[in-house]
Amino acid sequence: MTTLRASGFTFRDLRELLAKANEPKSGDQLAGIAAASAQERVAAKRALADVTLARFTLEPVIAPERDELTRAFLAEQDAAAFAPLAQLSVGELREKLLAGDFASEGARTQLRRALLPEHAAALAKLCSNLDLALAAKRLPAVASARTTLGLTGRLASRIQPNHPADSADGIRAAILEGLAYGSGDAVIGVNPADDRVEVVERIARAIDGVMTPLAAPTQSCVLAHVTTQMRAFERGAPLDLVFQSVAGTEKANRTFGIDLALLDEATALVREKSRLASPHVWYFETGQGSELSSDAHEGVDQLTLEARCYWVARRYAPLLVNTVVGFIGPEYLFDAREIMRAALEDHFMGKLLGVPMGADVCYTNHAEADQNDLESTALLLASAGCNYFMGVPLGDDCMLHYQSTSYHDIAALRELLGLRPAPEFEAWLEARGLMREGKLTARAGDARVFA
Amino acid sequence: MSDELARLLRSTPARLDLGRAGERPRSASALDFRADHARARDAVHGKWSDAFRAELAARDFLFVRSAAPDQPTYLRRPDLGRALADGEAARIADARIPGAIAQVVVSDGLSARAAEAQLARVWPTLVRGLTRLGPLARPVAVTHGRVAIADRICEASSARLAVHLIGERPGLATAESLGCYVTLAPNAATSDADRKCISNIHARGLAPDEAGAAIVEVCEKILRAGSSGTKVEL
Numbered sequence: 001m002t003t004l005r006a007s008g009f010t011f012r013d014l015r016e017l018l019a020k021a022n023e024p025k026s027g028d029q030l031a032g033i034a035a036a037s038a039q040e041r042v043a044a045k046r047a048l049a050d051v052t053l054a055r056f057t058l059e060p061v062i063a064p065e066r067d068e069l070t071r072a073f074l075a076e077q078d079a080a081a082f083a084p085l086a087q088l089s090v091g092e093l094r095e096k097l098l099a100g101d102f103a104s105e106g107a108r109t110q111l112r113r114a115l116l117p118e119h120a121a122a123l124a125k126l127c128s129n130l131d132l133a134l135a136a137k138r139l140p141a142v143a144s145a146r147t148t149l150g151l152t153g154r155l156a157s158r159i160q161p162n163h164p165a166d167s168a169d170g171i172r173a174a175i176l177e178g179l180a181y182g183s184g185d186a187v188i189g190v191n192p193a194d195d196r197v198e199v200v201e202r203i204a205r206a207i208d209g210v211m212t213p214l215a216a217p218t219q220s221c222v223l224a225h226v227t228t229q230m231r232a233f234e235r236g237a238p239l240d241l242v243f244q245s246v247a248g249t250e251k252a253n254r255t256f257g258i259d260l261a262l263l264d265e266a267t268a269l270v271r272e273k274s275r276l277a278s279p280h281v282w283y284f285e286t287g288q289g290s291e292l293s294s295d296a297h298e299g300v301d302q303l304t305l306e307a308r309c310y311w312v313a314r315r316y317a318p319l320l321v322n323t324v325v326g327f328i329g330p331e332y333l334f335d336a337r338e339i340m341r342a343a344l345e346d347h348f349m350g351k352l353l354g355v356p357m358g359a360d361v362c363y364t365n366h367a368e369a370d371q372n373d374l375e376s377t378a379l380l381l382a383s384a385g386c387n388y389f390m391g392v393p394l395g396d397d398c399m400l401h402y403q404s405t406s407y408h409d410i411a412a413l414r415e416l417l418g419l420r421p422a423p424e425f426e427a428w429l430e431a432r433g434l435m436r437e438g439k440l441t442a443r444a445g446d447a448r449v450f451a
Numbered sequence: 452m453s454d455e456l457a458r459l460l461r462s463t464p465a466r467l468d469l470g471r472a473g474e475r476p477r478s479a480s481a482l483d484f485r486a487d488h489a490r491a492r493d494a495v496h497g498k499w500s501d502a503f504r505a506e507l508a509a510r511d512f513l514f515v516r517s518a519a520p521d522q523p524t525y526l527r528r529p530d531l532g533r534a535l536a537d538g539e540a541a542r543i544a545d546a547r548i549p550g551a552i553a554q555v556v557v558s559d560g561l562s563a564r565a566a567e568a569q570l571a572r573v574w575p576t577l578v579r580g581l582t583r584l585g586p587l588a589r590p591v592a593v594t595h596g597r598v599a600i601a602d603r604i605c606e607a608s609s610a611r612l613a614v615h616l617i618g619e620r621p622g623l624a625t626a627e628s629l630g631c632y633v634t635l636a637p638n639a640a641t642s643d644a645d646r647k648c649i650s651n652i653h654a655r656g657l658a659p660d661e662a663g664a665a666i667v668e669v670c671e672k673i674l675r676a677g678s679s680g681t682k683v684e685l
Contacts, residue, residue: 255642366561411474
């Protein structure tokens with residue numbers, strides 16, 4: 001292992017270099033691995049720009065002996081696709097990406113097979129916010145089940161009709177209004193307050209009781225722990241997607257009560273039991289800082305660990321993956337500036353690795369951020385081609401106690417940027433008289449239209 | 452349908468049926484939202500009142516401090532909120548009750564108002580139910596505490612179960628929601644996968660009058676299973 005140098009600074013190894021090359025984040029400071037000064041940060045970026053992609057394969061940031069994710073990355077990387085890129089530096093690859101060198105679908109696929117998650121993280125560290133948006137826009141990732149998500153010119157949304165006591169009626173009220181606003185083409189997904197299997201089944205029936213009679217083309221999901229959902233699928237609950245939060249180290253995933261073997265097992269079970277004909281049965285959520293929060297970060301910075309989450313997600317051909325950027329709190333992303341940066345980084349890294357990436361653009365009440373900041377970040381991500389956002393009644397999640405994007409926000413972003421819902425869902429909205437030529441009609445926004 | 456819809460709408464605190472101005476919220480609902488956010492922001496920076504501290508003292512709580520010296524440090528340094536300040540573990544150990552089945556801990560967490568608003572109604576059924584299971588450790592009240600600080604407290608008191616009531620992050624619908632984390636025999640290797648959580652204890656969530664019994668039921672199941680991890684089905 002050779003040290004890395006630039007501008008008079010020396011970095012012990014790739015792990016230290018990656019951490020110090022990050023834009024400022026309170027989480028990296030909390031972990032004690034951030035650059036100590038602005039000049040050291042830029043020196044790290046300079047040194048990183050000169051590192052060849054091959055070095056990342058030779059020097060894993062977490063040793064394969066201690067982490068099953070590293071073992072899977074190395075075993076499943078496509079060596080033939082990587083060979084022509086191996087001697088490129090990170091700086092050179094950034095320029096190729098921005099120049100549009102991977103514009104064809106074939107080139108994109110080869111690139112995605114070649115890269116390790118740490119490559120994606122390294123690139124993000126060399127990109128400005130506008131770089132991240134532009135590069136991501138050129139790397140669409142499409143996945144389909146009842147709806148096709150991630151097509152250029154489309155913006156989908158998850159209806160998130162949570163209720164503090166899992167009331168089926170309350171959940172139904174929020175779903176009906178969401179549909180009336182043109183939300184819900186990605187998924188109707190409820191976070192249960194109570195993780196018991198009978199509650200999951202009851203919520204699944206509540207979602208199905210709206211979706212099926214209205215023939216709304218979308219997917220249903222109840223975001224309990226994966227083991228609880230597996231039991232619900234086995235018991236025949238009317239569900240489409242299976243959900244799990246994932247982290248970027250084996251150790252952090254164990255604190256979530258999961259490992260790759262469990263995800264493999266869930267995949268096989270749900271592909272058999274789901275009502276979907278599509279193999280895309282997964283919904284994953286991620287977010288910078290979760291590894292440090294569970295004391296399982298292995299000395300690696302939160303951006304690099306986040307990239308590893310996307311690689312895990314990709315392994316299971318998901319329909320939906322989103323960062324819940326801003327949910328974790330100010331100790332990891334201190335304020336609106338850090339949340340906005342992380343949102344752009346996460347979306348870029350996910351798309352680069354081929355993940356059909358959406359975002360829960362959000363903030364908590366103990367972060368230095370507000371609704372104005374959230375709206376600005378959503379606008380940036382929508383312009384960068386983000387697949388979907390959350391639709392929460394007026395943006396206030398009355399169960400999880402945080403703020404996200406709203407049914408109104410989805411409609412406003414589509415209007416502002418000329419984006420449309422997923423094509424199957426748009427056709428349904430047209431048939432219901434809620435949308436015409438991509439615009440909400442006068443009757444949209446009121447659940448009484450479903451009377 | 453509109454009677455039916457009215458019934459559905461009554462069953463949720465979600466901000467529904469408020470109309471629109473084009474693609475944007477109407478003025479009154481936008482301002483209501485801002486007012487609730489302002490209340491939540493103020494709750495994050497609040498403290499327990501003297502009256503509530505007196506109430507805790509009357510219930511024989513031992514007051515301890517986490518290693519976070521103040522609120523700004525508490526927000527940026529969760530590691531300090533999970534650790535006890537120097538000397539506090541010894542004070543807890545001194546109050547140890549041999550063979551204690553449960554250690555109840557109450558923390559301000561991210562909303563001091565949560566425990567202040569809910570504890571009086573949770574307490575009677577919680578204590579009555581837990582006492583049926585065995586002797587209780589002296590209850591501990593923590594300022595600037597995070598979830599895992601109960602592990603350190605329970606280690607010091609050598610109780611079998613940690614039962615931690617902590618103020619949740621304030622939302623807009625309520626800034627007074629209490630969460631409860633139950634952990635069996637916590638130690639240095641305990642992680643969040645080893646806990647069971649009963650969340651949303653407030654007037655419009657899990658009713659505080661019912662929460663005590665719900666927590667006791669979870670404790671009984673954990674004791675029977677010999678584990679509080681994700682493998683225990685509740």
